[in-house]
Amino acid sequence: MTLTDEQVHALFDILSHRETYTEIEAFKTPDAVTDYGYPFSRTAAPSLVVQQPQPTGGGGLSGWLRSATTTPLNSAPGTPRSRTPVPAADQQDAASSEKGSVQGRKGGNGSTEGEGDDDNDDADSGTPMLQALLTGFLLPLPWLRDLPRGFWSVRVQGILARMGAADLSESYDKGALGTRKMLATGASAVIEMLGRGALSGVERAPSSAAGRDEGGEDKHSKVKGGKDKHDKGSYDVNKPEDLARAWDDVVQQLVYGDLVDELFDHIAKTDDFESHSPAVKTAAEYTLIHLAAFAHRVFIGSPEGQYLLKLLENVHSLIPYKLIKQTLRVGNAATMINGMMRLLLAKLSVTSVTNWFGITQSADDGMNLLQRIVSLVLGWDAGEFRKVADKIEKDKAPPSEEVLRVIREHVAAPREEHELVRRASRANDQSIVVAILCASDDPARAEGLTEEHHARCLEYYSALLSVRDRDAIAAALCRQTPDLFTQAIKDLVAAYDPMIRSVHARVDIKEHLDGAQGFIDDFIRASKPKKNAGGVESLAGVDEYVELLRRNKGLLYRCMSAVAARCDDVWADLRVWTNAAARKFRKDDGDWKGSVGERLGSMFAGLEDEDTKKRILQAVDAHATYLSTLNDLSSARLQFLVTTAANSNSSNSSTSTSSSASSPTVGVLTEGPGVYLARWQSLLDETLITPAVPRGGAFRKGRDVKHTVAMGKTGVGGGKVAPAREGEGAAPASATTSGGGAGVEAPDVSVVVEVLGGAFRELVRERARVLRGMGELKSAEKSGA
DSSP, X not given: OOOOHHHHHHHHHHHHHHHHHHHHHGGGSTHHHHSSOTTSOSSOOGGGOOOOOOOGGGBHHHHHHHOTTSOOTBOBTXXXXXXXXXXXXXXXXXXXXXXXXXXXXXXXXXXXXXXXXXXXXXXXXXXXXXXXXXXXXXXXXXXXXXXXXXXXXXXXXXXXXXXXXXXXXXXXXXXXXXXXXXXXXXXXXXXXXXXXXXXXXXOOOGGGSSOBOTTSOBTTSEETTTEETTOOSOOOTTOHHHHHHHXXXXXXXXXXXXXXXXXXXXXXXXXXXGGGOXXXXXXXXXXXXXXXXXXXHHHTSSTXXXXXXXXXXXXXXXXOHHHHHHHHTOSSHHHHHHHHHHHHHXXXXXXXXXXXXXXXXXXXXXXXXXXXXXXXXXXXXXXXXXXXXXXXXXXXXXXXXXXXXXXXXXHTSOHHHHXXXXXXXXXXXXXHHHXXXXXXXXXXGGTTOOHHHHHHHHHHHHHHHHHHHHHHHHIIIIISSSOHHHHHHHHHHHHXXXXXXXXXXXXXXXXXXXXXXHHHHHHHHHHSOEEOXXXXXXXXXXXXXXXXXXXXXXXXXXXXXXXXXXXHHHHHHHHHHHHHHHXXXXXXXXXXXXXXXXXXXXXXXXXXXXXXXXXXXHHHHHHHHHHHHHHHHHHHHHHHHHHHHHHHHHHHHHXXXXXXXXXXXXXOOOSOSOHHHHHHXXXXXXXXXXXXXXXXXXXXXXXXXXXXXXXXXXXXXXXXXXXXXXXXXXXXXXXXXXXXXXXXOOOOOHHHHHHHHHHHHHHHHHHHHHHHHHHHHXXXXXXXX
16 A cells, blocks of 8 residues: 555645644743754753853953053943954854854863763754754754854853743633744744655656766756747746746756756845846745745734734834944944944943942843844733733622632743643633632632633633733843853844944945834835724735835845855855755755655555554545645635736726725735645644633534634724725635634644654654755855865
């Protein structure tokens, strides 16, 4: 019994989908980061490690008195002195440390921060998919590869460990899908696509199989008439099949051809990126549409969208753009960098000043500007939830004070108690509130709880959890010592110092920052609800996001062209990395023992139980049908989107003298193309939610509460997602139904995960070692060059 190509594809999708999200979900606990493996540490607990302070002779008033000729590392509260290059926090200890990820893995920096030869970097990772992508693609990035090992094994690992130890709440407790759940599942849907490409590679198209003719010339370098090799016929941006074909052709040339070098050369000559070839122009439009669909899904298609928009607006309003632009005007690169570090990382507090004068030696010396922005935004957010809790306490007929007290005490309880109550709730068919009361010193309190009081208690519990989550996140990033967040920023600036100097000397960064600021303003305006002629509020459609990106894509092209034309060293390093990254998507039978399809087929054929095989086949066939349906729906949405855009452009050109009130309105598409959007929604739909009634109620799933949000979140109303604005004609139901899958429910494939999940993880680990080895080879070649 063998699997067909369609079945193999479906099996690969099932296993990679579940593996990716399982790995991301594991970071709810601090153990996930220690099980991650390289570049993190397995033996240390970085979140609890107190870093050694700088030598007293290096800073402060007493240091200045002892040596006026030595520029101290910390000559101001938490910042370097002007005209002094900004070093990483552990740069002095790592003067002869690694010049890339390979040297760092071998403990080249003296193992002063828990990293070194005693850490088993070659052991299997508990999150192999994420490790494969990090070590294979991100770590070899120019300048990022020059970071000291301590950046990963101390700074980043410590922050992740703190987040895991914070015991942040779950959607089950709150009775609604939270923001973190939405972002985590969305990240998983995107990462799994990259993971599948890295694991299986891109199949070489038949037209690219030979590559060169007998005379040694590239067969595809030219076609009749001297046309560019990428112009394989004409492409119509109003036809979905041409958009997809152009994307496939460009991917083929990126992975197996020399399109990477051509694009790097082209953008250095002109900022009209899309003028390279019709294929590139059409593929860019295809990419833009999918980016617009993703942004629309986050900020419009999700009930959390307007809440996220509010957070974005708050952060945007607090960034001191004017001061940043003034600092960028400084001609000397070193002075500019130090000035920016002072602006963003200076800690202005009484403790920081007394520490600098040597009066005190407190580790908690306040917050810098970046931390204050994070703390303020989260503090404002927590204040809204406190108002919800206070309102419930002051209701005319609130739950009893004893009940509310028990809930407050449970919120402050440790992780073990939270998990125990959650398990009891599921085992006894109780809501989370009843399980909390039953676990208290007087379980009888749960008996007299009415449904009305139960609903208020659930809202009260949700509000308190939201306050606690935001306080915990702010503490991990801004208040806990040692200050890993600030040190991580300093490490990044030190690693990127050569690139910053090169770009600052040749490119007007202020001009491009102006463009970025304007784009964010435009994005926020486009994402806010608008009122139609009848005064009814509605939200933007996918087509409006497409138009938004079309208006602003020139900002990115001009920035890329400026760097490419003037910063040869920076552009050359990026070219090398991009070529290396593209090659990793090739199908290679050398280091990789057989294709993923063959390995999956062997895994299935190796099963001895025929009944298990039949059950797996049934699940795989159902999933293959599900994927086919989603592809059809995605194509229908893409067709509707490009047709609407074409009709809108035609109508606008023929009615240019008409008033805006009489012109047709766009925005009828409420869900964009992309199968991954449906896979994202399926993860949300499967999320378990506490029952809405005290006892005997059915456990809810994410699909039952996907149009609601937790009380207290500003920017959203808590009801259903507002429909897109009405226009002339209606989109087909398959194109407009929100939720990604247009009502198509994913089949139950748990048997596949249970039986083959472990073997698939071993397969991913094997591929991760290959990708890591490729990345280390490139890093070694670069450092030895």
